[in-house]
Amino acid sequence: MDALQTAFYWLDYAAVAVFGASGALAAARRKQDIITFAFFAAITGVGGGTLRDVLIGAPVFWVQRPGYIIVCLIAAVIVWVTGKRGWRFRALLWLDAIGLAAYAVVGTAKALNLGVHPFSAMIMGVLTTCFGGIIRDVLAGEPNLLMTREIYVTAALLGAGAFVCLTLMGLSFWPAAIVAFFAAFILRAAAIRYRLALPGFPGASGDTEY
Template sequence: MDALSTTLFWLDYAAVAVFGATGALAAAHRKHDIVTFGFFAAITGVGGGTLRDLLIGAPVFWIQRPGYVVACLTAALAIWLLGRRGWRFRALLWLDALGMAAYAVVGTAKALNLGVHPFTAVVMGVLTTAFGGVIRDVLAGEPSILLRREIYITAALLGASVFALLTGFGVAFWPAGIAGFFAAFGLRACALKLGWSLPGFAGGEDDGA
């Protein structure tokens, strides 16, 4: 395994664990049991990467490496042991922002590393980021991130695009990855702190059109 593959491997683990924690936090918000904690964590942690691998024709990353699922379950157990905490919803938002930024870069990097066209690689980065969160929100009975006007998918798109663009210009993985991560996380953080959102369609039903 070369240095880039090793880096992607560990970043993938970190992103999966963080997204797993957001799944467990969503279960905590609904006061589910420990089994549901683990299920939410696993499906959220590996869902986006599974879709990415299926679409680009790569071996599904967690099938031969069950440590990914173990990382999700460990994150779920950690959230369970924390017990009742009033800050968990805010933690969910910020952990999700970190996971989103990391996954946007990791998903794009994995696709590029397999020779996928840069445009498609960016799409894979966004799908890697979004799909696990979509499943989590549906299972938790929350409005899907795709149906909310808050800036989330846009942040993932920005991070993935910055990484792919810099890589295309010959920038090394780490500088490009750090730039992509902070672009995605910075935009999402501004949205959370300042209430930024995208404008809705002006001609919708609420306007009487």
Template structure:
């Protein structure tokens, strides 16, 4: 396997792992059992990619490669065994941010590799990056990330757009993917650290 493809595969698995960990951390916050840890981790880790593959009529990635589920379960076991104490909520935020930023580029890359038009590829990147977190919050009975003023979808949109734009200019995948990741993660980090928000609707009260 060429070095770039190897790096992208590693990034893909890493994104699944950190998203899976964020699902397990959500289960930990609610004090669920180990089976629920694994379920939350798997649904969060592969949920966005599953929706993407269904929409672009591609084989669902984890069905032929169940090692993705194994990675999610391993992340859940790690959270169960290690525990995170008082830092659990912050770890949930940052692991989710890492997974979202990585998946924005990975999701858009898979879409473009299958001939999906650029705008649609950006949307696929956003769905891949955010849908797992939406499912996680619904399962954990927490306010959805989509309903928070804090930036979440916007960083994913920016990261996917940066990747698709640079990839369309024939830049190396390492460059376009890396810059897409940095764009998404930087904005999400700013939202976490400084409370960055999009302006709300200025309608009448």
């Protein structure tokens, strides 16, 4: 395994762990039991990557490497044992922002490495980033990110698009990955800090004429 593969390997695990922790924190918000913590952590951590691999015809990444699920379970236990700490619900937003930025890079890079068209690879990066969180929110009974107008998918799209563009320009993996990561994270962080949202469709909510 060369240096690039090693870096990609650990970045992938780190992104799964962070998303797994965000899933466990969502269970904590609902005061669920440890089994639900573990399930939320696993489905959030690997959900997006599973969809990506199914769509591009690749072996589902965690089936032969159970370490990914184990990492999610460890994240769930860590969240569980931290107890009732006031900071951990706020941490959900920031852990999710870090996971978003990392997965935007990881998902896009894996698709590109498997020969997927750059535009489609960018879409795979967005799906990798967002799908696990959508499942998490639906299961937790929370408004999912597609229905809130918050800047989330947009941040993932920025990170994935930046990585594709920089790669096509000939930049090597790490410089492209770092720039793309921070582009996605900074946009998402600004949205959290300043409550930024995309404009909604203009007109009265009851207007159904087109």
